[in-house]
Every structure is written in C-alpha cells, then in structure tokens.
Amino acid sequence: MKKLTIIGSGPAGYTAAFAAARAGHAVTLVESEAIGGTCLNSGCIPTKTFKSSADILDKFRHMGEFAITGSSQAAIDMARLLERKTSVIRLLAQGLEKSCAHLNVAVVRGRGHLVSARQVLVTARDGSVQPLDGDAVILAVGSRPMELSALPTDRCRILTSDDALNLDHVPASICIVGGGVIGCEMACIFRAFGAEVTVIEGQNRLLPLPAIDEEISKLLQREMKKAGIRVETGVTVSRAEVGDGIVRLHAAAGSARASVPLKLEVESVLVTVGRVPDTTGLGLDTAGVACDPRGWVQTDAFLETSVPGVYAIGDILGPEKIMLAHMAAVEAECAVANLGQQSVPCDYSLVPSAIFTTPEIGCVGLTEVQALALGRNVRCVRLHVRELGKAHAMGEIAGLFKLIVDAESETILGAHICGPHATDLVAEAALAIHMGASVEDVARTIHAHPTLAEGFGDLCRIARLA
Incomplete structure (x- = not known):
C-alpha cells in the first residue's frame, strides 16, 4: 500500500x-x-x-x-x-x-x-x-x-468558453474566433438558440485536427452554412474595439478566398483558440x-x-x-x-473522438491522409446517412460514414462518422479496430433494422464487395 x-x-x-x-x-x-x-x-x-x-x-x-x-x-x-x-x-x-x-x-x-x-x-x-x-x-x-493578446477577455463582451456557459441571455450576434471542437460546438448551440453566428478560423478548414478526416470537416462546414452560420477560414483577428454595446473586430485574410470584411460588428465574441x-x-x-x-x-x-x-x-x-x-x-x-511493480506504458494508438456539433461527429483510427502518409495501401469506402431508413424516419439525413480499410488484409484502420448519434455509433468502430476486425467480421455481424448502427454494418458489406 x-x-x-x-x-x-x-x-x-x-x-x-x-x-x-x-x-x-x-x-x-x-x-x-x-x-x-x-x-x-x-x-x-x-x-x-x-x-x-x-x-x-x-x-x-x-x-x-x-x-x-x-x-x-x-x-x-x-x-x-x-x-x-x-x-x-x-x-x-x-x-x-x-x-x-x-x-x-x-x-x-x-x-x-x-x-x-x-x-x-x-x-x-x-x-x-x-x-x-x-x-x-x-x-x-x-x-x-487560452487568451489572445488581440482579444483580451472581459467576461462581458469578449468571452471564454467558461463565460459562454454562464450567459444569462442569447446574444443577438456572436463571433466565435477559433473553428476547433469547442468553437464548432458552440456555434451550433448558439445558432439553434437564435443568435446570428460567425465562425472565424485561421487555418483553411474547420476542425483542423490531424484526427479529423478532411472530408468530414467539409461536410460539417456545409451543414453549418445551411443552418445559417457564417464560416470564414484562412482569416485571423488582429484586434477588437469594445464600445456602444458592440465589439468591432478587425480581421486579416490569409487567403484570397476569404470574404471577411475588414470590420465585423457583433454583440459578443467567443474566443476558442485552445487551452x-x-x-x-x-x-x-x-x-x-x-x-x-x-x-x-x-x-x-x-x-x-x-x-x-x-x-x-x-x-x-x-x-x-x-x-x-x-x-x-x-x-x-x-x-x-505503475505505482506498484508494474510498468504499463500508456497506449494512445486508438482513441475515439466525439464532437457534439450538428450533425455530430465520431472518429477513431487513421484518417485517409494519415494512412497514406504511413505508406499503407488503403481503400476508402463511403455510405451516406440518407441511405438509412431510420435517418429518414428521424428527419436527419445529413451525414456520412467513411471507412479506411487496409487493401491487403481487409482490416479496418479508421472509421469517420458524421451524422445523428455519431458520437455513440463510433464505439462499435473502436471495438472493431481494437479487436483487429476485418470488414468481413463486421459484415457478418447482424445489425438490427431499422437503426443508425446498421450503417456501419452496411458500410462493411460494401467494403467487402468492393
């Protein structure tokens, strides 16, 4: 002891x-x-x-x-x-x-x-x-x-994520600086609450994280825009002026595609650039x-x-x-x-991500880019959520199942899901990869119908026949 x-x-x-x-x-x-x-x-x-x-x-x-x-x-x-x-x-x-x-x-x-x-x-x-x-x-x-020198938080107009969860009203307009996990989740929440939402991200896509497949990022950005969220990538904020009940943001575009004006006026700014x-x-x-x-x-x-x-x-x-x-x-x-006599290294090789945007995102294993960078010969298989009967019954048909499969062994290397309850659905994919399952193993596992989970089974059946 x-x-x-x-x-x-x-x-x-x-x-x-x-x-x-x-x-x-x-x-x-x-x-x-x-x-x-x-x-x-x-x-x-x-x-x-x-x-x-x-x-x-x-x-x-x-x-x-x-x-x-x-x-x-x-x-x-x-x-x-x-x-x-x-x-x-x-x-x-x-x-x-x-x-x-x-x-x-x-x-x-x-x-x-x-x-x-x-x-x-x-x-x-x-x-x-x-x-x-x-x-x-x-x-x-x-x-x-994390705070930015260009956007010093005041807990009133310029907020951290902690502050945003204590707001006593919904801002008429809010600019979220940082399009990572927290920024995208907050954008979807406050848009649903009725705010006019703008997301500014310095890199060239939302969720610019190695673990998030680029195809999934693009899908989320498309759905956020459909929901009325303004998204500007390749843009950084240089300074902010607070006065007259508004915040005036000065933004600089790092890409010719960017369309952010030199000034953006909003009621509140939420800074979500990291920790x-x-x-x-x-x-x-x-x-x-x-x-x-x-x-x-x-x-x-x-x-x-x-x-x-x-x-x-x-x-x-x-x-x-x-x-x-x-x-x-x-x-x-x-x-x-490891406090005792054991020497157990911590394994970071297979950690699922759960992102509560609208639609949700669940990812585990390698992305397509990561797999190719490792020199793996892979096949990528896709199934749109709209192909599932349960999704239509729910009225939530936006989304995608994407599977990264080793072309030689047929084992599953990565699974990337965007759609309703994706954060729950990713658990089966994590177990399959952890157990070294092949697409045949999952395809032969009976999935109940009509469910969203059968999307993963259908995807593996498609991969088996590809």
Whole structure:
C-alpha cells in the first residue's frame, strides 16, 4: 500500500483516486475549485446540457414536418437553462463525493503546491497551509482557456468558453474566433438558440485536427452554412474595439478566398483558440518537474515525470498527447498501475473522438491522409446517412460514414462518422479496430433494422464487395 496524493479532481484525478483506493492505496484528493474539474463544471457536461436543449429547440421549430400541429414559436429560456445546468452538475458532483466517501478517499480543499514526491502543501481559501506527506503524487490539474493578446477577455463582451456557459441571455450576434471542437460546438448551440453566428478560423478548414478526416470537416462546414452560420477560414483577428454595446473586430485574410470584411460588428465574441496548462502556483519549477516550452508537463511512457514518484495525467500533458476526458481516465488507470511493480506504458494508438456539433461527429483510427502518409495501401469506402431508413424516419439525413480499410488484409484502420448519434455509433468502430476486425467480421455481424448502427454494418458489406 502507498500513500498517494492527487492534485486535481477532474476525470483524470477522480478516476485515479478511485482506482488507487480500490487497489488498496491510501488516497488524498486535493481540489481548489469544484469537484469534477473542467469536464463536469465548465466543459463536457454543461456543454452537452446546452446542446440537448438546442437539439430539442430545433425539433420544435420543425414540428410541422413530423405531423405535429400547434405553435412552433419555441424559444430558449436562459435562466431556466442555467438552473438545469447547475442541477445536472450538482447531481453528478454529489455522485463523485459519495464515491470518495465510500472508497475512503480524503478530499482536501485548497490549491496544491508540489514540494516533492513525498510532500504537497495545500493552501486553503483562508490562507492556511496544510502539509500532506506521502509516497507518491499524481498531478491532474488540467487546463484553462487560452487568451489572445488581440482579444483580451472581459467576461462581458469578449468571452471564454467558461463565460459562454454562464450567459444569462442569447446574444443577438456572436463571433466565435477559433473553428476547433469547442468553437464548432458552440456555434451550433448558439445558432439553434437564435443568435446570428460567425465562425472565424485561421487555418483553411474547420476542425483542423490531424484526427479529423478532411472530408468530414467539409461536410460539417456545409451543414453549418445551411443552418445559417457564417464560416470564414484562412482569416485571423488582429484586434477588437469594445464600445456602444458592440465589439468591432478587425480581421486579416490569409487567403484570397476569404470574404471577411475588414470590420465585423457583433454583440459578443467567443474566443476558442485552445487551452493552456493550469499550473500556476503548482511549484513545478522548484520541484524539478520538466515541462516543454509551452508549459505542458513531460512524462515518460509510463506517465512518470522527471521527478521519480511524481506522475502526470490528463490535460496537463498537452496536445502532444490527447486532451480528452476519456483518455485522461485511461491515463489515470495507467499511472495508478505503475505505482506498484508494474510498468504499463500508456497506449494512445486508438482513441475515439466525439464532437457534439450538428450533425455530430465520431472518429477513431487513421484518417485517409494519415494512412497514406504511413505508406499503407488503403481503400476508402463511403455510405451516406440518407441511405438509412431510420435517418429518414428521424428527419436527419445529413451525414456520412467513411471507412479506411487496409487493401491487403481487409482490416479496418479508421472509421469517420458524421451524422445523428455519431458520437455513440463510433464505439462499435473502436471495438472493431481494437479487436483487429476485418470488414468481413463486421459484415457478418447482424445489425438490427431499422437503426443508425446498421450503417456501419452496411458500410462493411460494401467494403467487402468492393
């Protein structure tokens, strides 16, 4: 048994705490804010709570298409939505607190400061300092929104994603600077709420991430434009002026295709250009923990830092790893396993992505570009969501299933889905790739009809015959 201190209670921290407690370790969990971290309090859960309301609101506006009569003048009540968001967060936080109590995980409130693998100092809100002695430390403090010098946030007109989830009204117009995952999700949400939305992305496509197939990015951009979202790529914002109840953005086009005017006037600006490590006051320098030039903590394959006995997991590892809550949970279990005699390297080779845009996106494995760059001989097979009967019954026919198949072995290398419930559907593809399944294996698996899941089975049957 070891005496373990964990700093940070997000998905990385609480998963590590629960895994370590079940393994017989004595665990202390240090948290300076609300238990649950970014994911529960200002990320995954509140965003999906907003998205659920956005989806229902969109359905109401199209109720006539489903043979439902009555008023279709539905609108969002932001005050009640914030109450619901708080209720959902509180319920899940209470579950985490109960698990801590059940597993005898001690929760200490305050900001953790790393002295060594054997000691952490915790500063409470009242300024008192409590030393915690032990055998090992896991750092899981996460990240916070990145700010731009050209767009200093004021929590009123120029917002971070945290601020956007606390708005008490829907802005008449909003410009989202950054067309990554958070930016695109927020764009779809606020457009459904009734705002005029513009997305500005400096690169040449939305979701300019290696794990997102370019074909999927193009499909999403097309659907966002159909929804009335203005999308401008290859454009950067140079400065902003706030006054008279509006924000005037000055944008510079990096491409001849760009059509953004020199000035864009909106009620609010949402900056979603990335995240930075939330390590202020953590004491990494004095403790000797190595970081890269941007401040992300560096570890070996076993998630141990440059200080023996100090491990790091979750967002604090930065984009060179994978900044997703479910990956943080995997890292947590890996780090806990390595506290003992095991040496378990963390495997990043197959991590699904779930993006809650409209339509949703679920991706796992290699993209077409990645597979070709590795010199693989591949076939790409596609199936449009509109070919599924369930999609027509639901009234959601936009989307695509795309499969990357090894042309020689017929094994599945990657699956990229854009469409209704894509974030759920990607799980079968992840399992298939993990098990080394061929398209024949999936094609011979009976899929229920009429479902959306049969799209993956149909796609594999097409691949088998191609």
